[in-house]
Amino acid sequence: MNRRTFLGWITTTAWAVSSFSAQAMEFKAQKVTDGVYAYIGPITDRTPENLGLNNNIGFIDTAKGWVLVDSGAGDAAAKKLEAIAKGIKDQPIVAVINIGSQDHRWLGNDYFSKQGAKIYAYAGSVKTQTAMFNQEVESLVRKVPALKGVKMKTADVVLEKASNTLNIGGVEMQLNFYGDAHFPGDSALWLPKQKVLFTGDMVYLDRMLGVHPWSNPITWNEAYQEMRKLPANFIVPGHGQVSDWKKADAETGNYLKKLVSTMTQLAEDFAGVDTAVEENRDWPEFKHLKHYDSWHKQNVNRTYLKLEASM
Numbered sequence: 001m002n003r004r005t006f007l008g009w010i011t012t013t014a015w016a017v018s019s020f021s022a023q024a025m026e027f028k029a030q031k032v033t034d035g036v037y038a039y040i041g042p043i044t045d046r047t048p049e050n051l052g053l054n055n056n057i058g059f060i061d062t063a064k065g066w067v068l069v070d071s072g073a074g075d076a077a078a079k080k081l082e083a084i085a086k087g088i089k090d091q092p093i094v095a096v097i098n099i100g101s102q103d104h105r106w107l108g109n110d111y112f113s114k115q116g117a118k119i120y121a122y123a124g125s126v127k128t129q130t131a132m133f134n135q136e137v138e139s140l141v142r143k144v145p146a147l148k149g150v151k152m153k154t155a156d157v158v159l160e161k162a163s164n165t166l167n168i169g170g171v172e173m174q175l176n177f178y179g180d181a182h183f184p185g186d187s188a189l190w191l192p193k194q195k196v197l198f199t200g201d202m203v204y205l206d207r208m209l210g211v212h213p214w215s216n217p218i219t220w221n222e223a224y225q226e227m228r229k230l231p232a233n234f235i236v237p238g239h240g241q242v243s244d245w246k247k248a249d250a251e252t253g254n255y256l257k258k259l260v261s262t263m264t265q266l267a268e269d270f271a272g273v274d275t276a277v278e279e280n281r282d283w284p285e286f287k288h289l290k291h292y293d294s295w296h297k298q299n300v301n302r303t304y305l306k307l308e309a310s311m
């Protein structure tokens with residue numbers, strides 16, 4: 001075949017492959033309890049197929065319409081979430097509540113705002129969103145080119161207090177801030193009547209949580225313990241399957257506790273980061289979590305250095 005035919009063949013094949021895998025990824029929500037649903041994203045990285053929706057998103061049915069807990073990572077992802085909501089019940093999306101500032105929690109705000117939704121967030125989340133927008137978009141678009149061109153849209157209603165009670169369409173909700181966690185200003189949404197807690201990235205299930213350079217594992221651990229007092233029956237984590245406190249403790253709470261207490265001891269002893277990592281390479285109770293091999297060592301490393309710097 002000549003060069004032009006060959007290139008045409010490559011383009012067609014690439015298109016066929018990507019459209020096949022796009023079809024393979026199904027975007028749907030599961031029922032958590034009456035009036036509350038969740039999209040549970042795959043616990044992989046962001047890919048062109050998952051449109052950056054490798055996290056969980058909540059859907060709350062109210063008398064006024066849908067309230068979404070987080071908005072996905074840009075317009076294409078937001079459209080998928082809109083279709084999920086309308087597929088359950090055809091009513092407008094009246095509000096989006098951001099419970100964090102990582103790309104897939106808020107970069108769909110602009111799309112939903114243009115459809116008439118009011119955006120709510122805790123002030124600390126808005127601060128981080130604004131500061132990290134450019135960095136987040138750049139890294140997101142590298143992984144998911146279809147999300148290019150996303151515009152910054154932060155909350156219309158910025159909540160300043162650590163605990164804020166909202167009533168939207170007859171459903172009571174509490175947007176609570178417990179402390180800087182995976183990102184500064186991470187919050188959680190509590191539905192007291194339904195006993196559902198959307199933890200955002202304060203809880204990771206089925207996969208290892210990640211300590212980034214901007215994460216604070218020390219206040220994250222304290223925040224988790226404080227949030228743990230809520231009598232939740234359903235935990236919708238930031239990543240992983242809907243579960244209960246028992247599993248959240250086993251896969252996030254106990255990990256944070258061990259991470260902070262072990263590294264505090266080592267930092268007080270000036271053990272050095274290499275020793276800290278070497279001695280703690282193997283934590284068998286968490287080894288079943290996906291991404292343990294790529295994240296655990298990194299988490300130990302960053303937590304040790306943060307504690308050492310604070311001494």
Ligand SMILES: [Zn+2]
Binds near residue numbers: 055102201238239
């Ligand atoms: Zn996340």
